[in-house]
Amino acid sequence: MPSEKPWRIPKVAVTVDLAVLTVRDGALQILLVKRGIEPYQGMLALPGGFIASTEEDIEAAAERELAEETGLTADQLHLEQLRTYGTPERDPRQRVITVCYLALVPDLPMPTAGGDARAASWVPVAHVLNDDAEIAFDHRSIIADAVERARSKLEYTTLAAAFCRTEFTMTELRRVYEIVWGVELDPRNFHRKITSVDRFLIPTGHRTTRDGGRPAALYRRGTVAVLHPPILRNSDPVTVS
Amino acid sequence: MPSEKPWRIPKVAVTVDLAVLTVRDGALQILLVKRGIEPYQGMLALPGGFIASTEEDIEAAAERELAEETGLTADQLHLEQLRTYGTPERDPRQRVITVCYLALVPDLPMPTAGGDARAASWVPVAHVLNDDAEIAFDHRSIIADAVERARSKLEYTTLAAAFCRTEFTMTELRRVYEIVWGVELDPRNFHRKITSVDRFLIPTGHRTTRDGGRPAALYRRGTVAVLHPPILRNSDPVTVS
DNA sequence: CCAAAAGTGTTATTAATACACCCATGC
DNA sequence: GCATGGGTGTATTAATAACACTTTTGG
Structure with a gap:
């Protein structure tokens, strides 16, 4: 020093x-x-x-x-x-x-x-x-x-929600992952995965139909910051030297 | 700027x-x-x-x-x-x-x-x-x-090997994880997990008995830098705000 | 009615875990 | 032989992935 x-x-x-x-x-x-x-x-x-x-x-x-x-x-x-x-x-x-x-x-x-x-x-x-x-x-x-x-x-924190507005749908959150990672995710498995993480999202009780189709539940950001286990994207192994 | x-x-x-x-x-x-x-x-x-x-x-x-x-x-x-x-x-x-x-x-x-x-x-x-x-x-x-x-x-890279000497045993690598994380890991499952990751470790062909017991194979650091999937430690969820 | 998106159930596959068991050395 | 650690096999459990199917809106 x-x-x-x-x-x-x-x-x-x-x-x-x-x-x-x-x-x-x-x-x-x-x-x-x-x-x-x-x-x-x-x-x-x-x-x-x-x-x-x-x-x-x-x-x-x-x-x-x-x-x-x-x-x-x-x-x-x-x-x-x-x-x-x-x-x-x-x-x-x-x-x-x-x-x-x-x-x-x-x-x-x-x-x-x-x-x-x-x-x-x-x-x-x-x-x-x-x-x-x-x-x-x-x-x-x-x-x-x-x-x-x-x-x-995005893999090991809940920061995807930082890209969303105060209230957002599960599909909007999924689109964040898809766009940032450049992949397609199964909407059904994604929904289950996210809702199974305690306090990732807080349901507001509101619904919207802005994405078309059946009204979707709206959520706010929850209080969990780190995901255990992470949501892993598939990627090729990275090598060194 | x-x-x-x-x-x-x-x-x-x-x-x-x-x-x-x-x-x-x-x-x-x-x-x-x-x-x-x-x-x-x-x-x-x-x-x-x-x-x-x-x-x-x-x-x-x-x-x-x-x-x-x-x-x-x-x-x-x-x-x-x-x-x-x-x-x-x-x-x-x-x-x-x-x-x-x-x-x-x-x-x-x-x-x-x-x-x-x-x-x-x-x-x-x-x-x-x-x-x-x-x-x-x-x-x-x-x-x-x-x-x-x-x-x-240590969870998502092969950096545990950076704590080891040029040639090291699987047990020495496992001790790194155990000491850094403060946990105990099953030696048998650890052995299988690490050897199943392609190019994490390179067998040197040498053996040592410095840890006692049956001679252990010696390894060098491999060329993989990032682990997919990671080796996760168990930890409590981290919350924010 | 139909299209479109939300959400649930079911199954197959894969990975993580626990642990029985055999192997190869030093003493 | 016996203790010590090395290493493999296997059964159980849990997580992931694929996808059929029902629900609820708009038009």
């Missing part, structure tokens, strides 16, 4: 960047802003910014940026630290390390650029990962990390 | 701290150093230090610190970023944010303070988490995060 030479400490600029994911129009999408200045002018980048002062908490900075970009406050969404990126060359101007946060938000009618003047827009992550979009800095690989984190978190 | 006012960027000091875990004498232990200076003089802290220059990569700084403390290089162990801690009050002298890394190492005859003069020692994590040891800064909660990360990684 703090060594014996406090008079020779290199100080660096620290930014907080946000990977804000939502499920929208049948696709996993990420909130990106078009850069107005060099470097990477005109390219898409994660929303974020330098910490406001040397005394601003990192977590608070993330919440502040998120409120600026989306108008959402911390109790309406899921926010967690993703990881910190700090290779020396990642910003051509100067050494900048960035602490990235992952936010999962429902598909709300977004106040486009709430307060802030920057043009934030939703971009399907498939476009980003397929090289169909020009992405500034190392943000493409950060987005890849964010998507992978979200995908694996 | 980088906002429109590069002339007013607050810069902060950045440290890299290491949570180095090993399984030793039947317990999960962490490498800690005794602080020689204020603040928290005489208390135990995670090894680490300021990044050496504004151009040093964070990952490289972690590897450098690890080599200084243990003499181990990156190919002999597992090293991953844990998370970044940056509350303004965490260092009473000045604003310091720390990027923490988690290292899993085998129980090797450690060159105690390899090169570096600091007195590093192994401390059972149970002592740390039970408040039986005085821990500097916010390092106790960082250690708790590191231990939880290691515990959950």
Whole structure:
């Protein structure tokens, strides 16, 4: 920890960047802003910014940026630290390390650029990962990390519900899994599996017919955060070295 | 990202701290150093230090610190970023944010303070988490995060083998799980489970009788990194809010 | 009536668990 | 021989997957 030479400490600029994911129009999408200045002018980048002062908490900075970009406050969404990126060359101007946060938000009618003047827009992550979009800095690989984190978190937590509005149907929750994982799930087995997990979902007693057909029960997010056992997606074994 | 006012960027000091875990004498232990200076003089802290220059990569700084403390290089162990801690009050002298890394190492005859003069020692994590040891800064909660990360990684990756030497027996691997999770596992079912995972372990053809009894086959780490399906520990459901 | 989606029951398959039993060594 | 740990077989139980079938709405 703090060594014996406090008079020779290199100080660096620290930014907080946000990977804000939502499920929208049948696709996993990420909130990106078009850069107005060099470097990477005109390219898409994660929303974020330098910490406001040397005394601003990192977590608070993330919440502040998120409120600026989306108008959402911390109790309406899921926010967690993703990881910190700090290779020396990642910003051509100067050494900048960035602490990235992952936010999962429902598909709300977004106040486009709430307060802030920057043009934030939703971009399907498939476009980003397929090289169909020009992405500034190392943000493409950060987005890849964010998507992978979200995908694996659906397996062993109840975070899929973070993509849903306050009240949602079992089918809407299932669509989240299907879209984020890119798979098809049996509606009947899914229903049974989810309802068998105690306190994953709380029935509100309300019903809706917005998906067509027989009215579906509406649920709210429950109090369980971790799933034991997890809901596993099928995937090929990942190897190393 | 980088906002429109590069002339007013607050810069902060950045440290890299290491949570180095090993399984030793039947317990999960962490490498800690005794602080020689204020603040928290005489208390135990995670090894680490300021990044050496504004151009040093964070990952490289972690590897450098690890080599200084243990003499181990990156190919002999597992090293991953844990998370970044940056509350303004965490260092009473000045604003310091720390990027923490988690290292899993085998129980090797450690060159105690390899090169570096600091007195590093192994401390059972149970002592740390039970408040039986005085821990500097916010390092106790960082250690708790590191231990939880290691515990959950054993479930869905092959990282348990990172705690073992180059060649190890099935029983030695099982002891890792038992010690890290604090459970007992059936040796027979464990043996079958592990051997049924393709490329988790590679038989070396060698045998040993170091655990007593019938000679056991020796294995090396295989090439699979992620376990599908995971090996689940039994745990109580975790709730939120 | 028909289409569409919700939800339940039943069965086949697969994985997890418990434990009986034999094997190969040191002493 | 006997103790100790290594390793296989097998029966029981539980979780998963596939899918037939009934329910309840809108048109």
